[in-house]
Amino acid sequence: MYNLRDIKSTVQQTADAIAAALKIEVEIADADLIRVAGTGKYKSRCGYPMDDGFVYGHVMKTGVPVIIDNPGFNELCQPCPCRGNCLEYAEVAIPIRSEDQIIGVIGLVSFDEEQTKRLMDNKQSLLLFLEKMADLLVGKVVENQQNHERELLTNQLLTVLNLLHDGILLINDQQQVTHFNTHAGKLLDIDAEQEQALYQLLDDKKLWKAVERGETFSGPIQGKRVATQLYCDVVPITNNGSFEGAVVTLKDIQQIKKLVKEATVSEIETHFSQIIGNSSKMNELKTMALRVAPSKATLLIQGESGTGKELLARAIHQSSNRKGHAFIAINCGAIPENLLESELFGYEEGSFTGARRGGKLGKFELAHNGTIFLDEIGDMPLHLQVKILRVLQERRVERVGSNRSIPLDVRVIAATHRDLDEMVKSGEFREDLFYRLNVIPLTIPPLRERQEDIPILIQFYLDHYSTVTDKVVRGITPEAIEILTHYPWPGNVREMGNVIEYCVTMVVGEDNITPDILPKRVKTEPKAEIEAKNLSLNLKILEREAIMKALTLVDAEGHKDDAAKLLGISRATLYRKIKDYNIGENKTFF
Ligand SMILES: Nc1ncnc2c1ncn2[C@@H]1O[C@H](COP(=O)(O)OP(=O)(O)OP(=O)(O)O)[C@@H](O)[C@H]1O
Incomplete structure (x- = not known):
């Protein structure tokens, strides 16, 4: 809803102009019957509700102009408390209409015979004139509202631009930067006080040409004032086919690389x-x-x-x-x-x-x-x-x-x-x-099948946990290494890491890790486990012998399918086991 109070001074100027032209007093009220502007007697009463606004209230309600030539006697004056004491001689009031809304009333009031005569003799042309004045006010109030909305939208867009993590430059058709967001300011070190031309900020002829011709552009470029490698996108802006400017988006290439890496590559790089x-x-x-x-x-x-x-x-x-x-x-x-x-x-x-x-x-x-x-x-x-x-x-x-x-x-x-x-x-x-x-x-073979790796893994984890816990451990005794080497490590390297972490935590002062510090389970390997280990070793020997026997029986290259069938395993498993047990291809096994 448009409000005449938003353009108060324009309304007052209009009232003054009408009064000067017609030599009749003028008052203009808004939709709430607040007097927004007035001349003569009414000038000092602006900004207040009109207590005697019965005629204007009627115009607001009906949207129909009213002419009163007998104040106090007209039926619209009946409820007015000033009836009988009314100083007005005559009055003309017309609605100020914006499309289907009535946003106020313009009133002409005479206070003497002469003014009344002028008013009544020219009723029709005055009504026409007032309608034009009302249209003028409507135009002004609409324009004011539109300006306000545009300003709001601009502020919203600038806020959004400043929230973006990309640098944004708005360029006009003269290649001048008309706006830039905070990030672009940082990336290009733009002097906010000075008008900037695009070529002063970015060093790339292809980019300038694209902006000049109203073409799109994408590619890496170099900032002129800051040694930042940028990735730039240009989107031209056209209006009815004619080029009006461009939007340039800038990204810091180092930042892009970092983001891509963070988003896609696990931070754990293993070699x-x-x-x-x-x-x-x-x-x-x-x-x-x-x-x-x-x-x-x-x-x-x-x-x-x-x-x-x-x-x-x-x-x-x-x-x-x-x-x-x-x-x-x-x-x-x-x-x-x-x-x-x-x-x-x-x-x-x-x-x-x-x-x-x-x-x-x-x-x-x-x-x-x-x-x-x-x-x-x-x-x-x-x-x-x-x-x-x-x-x-x-x-x-x-x-x-x-x-x-x-x-x-x-x-x-x-x-x-x-x-x-x-x-x-x-x-x-x-x-x-x-x-x-x-x-x-x-x-990957289990740890117990590559005992020679155990001492270096122990050292690796000793160094690792000494650094992590910031603790100086002198070393580990040969007796402790011996025990760890013969432990079957069902949890393999992970378990070893845990064991060494435990030892580093438990060792007092800068001492060596000795057998008494080792966790109990490592020292007292249950008998059953040892037996199982031996049994599995025996089984492995048996398995190796069975494979060699089967291969000898089929005894020809390319017949491993038959050997696998004999053994009741798949061809793939047979190949794996031949490799695991280091069985030579062309040997006679017996
Ligand atoms: N040869 C090795 N050298 C150094 N660290 C190792 C080695 N093998 C395993 N580790 C360490 O042991 C832990 C377990 O390793 P990983 O998770 O790769 O094992 P896994 O076989 O995938 O285990 P799971 O089958 O339980 O998933 C990790 O902390 C890993 O860094």
Whole structure:
């Protein structure tokens, strides 16, 4: 609703102009019958409600002009408390109308015979004149409101611009910067007092040309006053086909790189040098892993819990050309079955009750261009194994609740501590997926099978926890190392880390770690475990002998299928075991 009070001084000027032209007093009221402007007797009574505004009230209500030539006797004067004492001789009042709203009244009032004559003799032309004056006021009040709205919008837009993390420059058709936000000010060191031309701030001819021609532009550029590498986008602004300026967006390239890295790359960067161990088995494994790292091949890492499967997967990712992209790890065994599917593949908005607005990206999509590490793949339910297989075959993913398939470039590294070969036989794991995953198998031997790595791992963790806890530990005695070397380490390297952390915490002063400081379980390995260990050693010997026997029986290269059948294991397992047991290919075994 327009309000005449907002343009009070214009209303007063209009009243003065009418009064001067007609030599009749004027008063102008707003929609609340507050006198906004007045001349003569009324000049001092502006800003107050009109107590005697019965005629104006009527005009406001009906929207019809009123002419009163007999004040006090007209029926509109009946309720007026001043009736009988009215000083006015005659009155003309017309509504001020803006479209379908009446926003006020203009009144002409005569206080003597002469004024009354002028008023009554020219009634019709005066009414016409007042209508024009009313239109003028409406135009002014509308313009005032529009200015106010424009100002508000400008303030809102400037506030939004200043909240943005990009630098924004608004350029006119003369290549002058008409506005810039706070961030652009910082990036370009703009002098707010001085008018700036674009070429004074940014050093790139192609950019200037694009702005001049009203073309789009995107690319890296250099700021002129600050040595910041910027990424710039230009969007031209046209009006009815003619170029009126441009919006230039600026991003700090260093900042973009940082954000991309933060958003996509895990902060843990692992290199092969961080995989501690010099045993022949570990060296062999690392050589193999380094060789396959640059390829696109799917990998399956097998090994007991805590042997460093994830560490190896991260090192492989870091040594591949995917290293600038995401490494996304998901533990398939740790996520409830009903959530695992949407975690892996994402979902569309509204695909199930409780689905987030806007849907959700799955881990596969997050790993685009990078690596996905499917830990504990052996715990993957069968129905999801089918979906994983499809992703591996088609290199596309479909979100839950969508039939749009999204192309993907993801390297898959799966890991498990379970015997997938056995699981395939028992029907718990799909054979086709097993073969897909097992293209290049990598097996991390348990710690007890590479005892020569134990002392260096002990030293590694001693250094690590001394630094972390800020404690000086002199060393570890040979007796303590001996005990740790013969402990079977069911939790492997992870467990060793915990044991050394415990020892560093327990050691008093700057002393050595001695056997008495070691945790009890390490010193008193239960008999059963020792027996089990020996039994497993014996079983391994038996297994090696059985494999050699089977190979001798079939006794020809290329007939390993027959040997595998004889042994009741898959061909893949046979190959792995031949490698594990270091069985020569062309030897006669007996
Ligand atoms: N060779 C190694 N050198 C240094 N640290 C290692 C080594 N192997 C494992 N670790 C450390 O041991 C811990 C367990 O490693 P990781 O999580 O990679 O094992 P995992 O085999 O994936 O375990 P799980 O099967 O339980 O998921 C980590 O802190 C890792 O840094």
